[in-house]
Amino acid sequence: MGGFFGAISKKDVVLEIFFGADYHSHLGIRRGGMAFYDAERGFQRQIHNIENTPFRTKFENDLHEFEGCVSGIGCISDHDPQPLLVRSHLGTYAITTIGAIINAEELLQAEFAKGHQFMSRSTGTVNETELVASLINQKETLVEGIKYAQEAIKGSVTLLLLLEDDSIIAARDKLGRLPVLVGKDEEGYAVSFESFAYAKLGYEN
Numbered sequence: 001m002g003g004f005f006g007a008i009s010k011k012d013v014v015l016e017i018f019f020g021a022d023y024h025s026h027l028g029i030r031r032g033g034m035a036f037y038d039a040e041r042g043f044q045r046q047i048h049n050i051e052n053t054p055f056r057t058k059f060e061n062d063l064h065e066f067e068g069c070v071s072g073i074g075c076i077s078d079h080d081p082q083p084l085l086v087r088s089h090l091g092t093y094a095i096t097t098i099g100a101i102i103n104a105e106e107l108l109q110a111e112f113a114k115g116h117q118f119m120s121r122s123t124g125t126v127n128e129t130e131l132v133a134s135l136i137n138q139k140e141t142l143v144e145g146i147k148y149a150q151e152a153i154k155g156s157v158t159l160l161l162l163l164e165d166d167s168i169i170a171a172r173d174k175l176g177r178l179p180v181l182v183g184k185d186e187e188g189y190a191v192s193f194e195s196f197a198y199a200k201l202g203y204e205n
Helices: 014-022 055-066 104-113 128-136 142-152 195-199
Strands: 003-009 031-038 042-049 071-077 084-088 091-101 155-163 168-171 181-184 188-192
Touching: 003 014, 003 091, 003 155, 003 168, 003 195, 014 031, 014 055, 014 071, 014 188, 014 195, 031 055, 031 091, 031 155, 042 055, 042 091, 071 091, 071 155, 084 128, 091 128, 104 128, 128 142, 142 155, 142 168, 181 195, 188 195
Parallel strands: none
Antiparallel strands: 003 071, 003 188, 031 042, 031 071, 084 091, 091 155, 155 168, 181 188
16 A cells, blocks of 8 residues: 655654654555755655665665755655656656556556656556656646546545645545545644654644
8 A cells, every 4th residue: 555744844854754654664565765855955855675674774874865854755655666756847846646546557558649658667567656647747737637637547546746845735536535634733734644643743633
């Protein structure tokens, strides 16, 4: 399945993303990732294989590279490496998704017919988060693109986008099968797949 955690605050959120994502480790065992945005340094991202080493151990040496970031997202994935960094006519953003796309091959063939291409794994499969981003980028705004992607996808997709203006867009799948939960504290907000992740960090519903 997988899980995600995002935060935007007046203070540095690096440790909150680190712990918030790690609290979802029971939902996935293949990949973990974190992405942050800083006005001076731009997007910063790390993805690690966590099949043989826990998330916390893999990422603790990366934390000093992300200091001073007031917005970020993190994820645990049971399938695809993510978050991905995407540059399109809608701007540059980081994206992470959770869900199951039943008609992924059908959507890919439709994208190929339009001349689009995707990075491929050695197995020939495509990162489904990259597919979702491609669908989003076909519209004139991110919100329109997210709605378009959710209509086109059979199955479910819940996602987080981290934008260049230090904002986060969170979108629950259209049928509400997967949660998006929002917490707040005095400094900002957190968004999470499971509420206990931000509750342990001092946020309230």
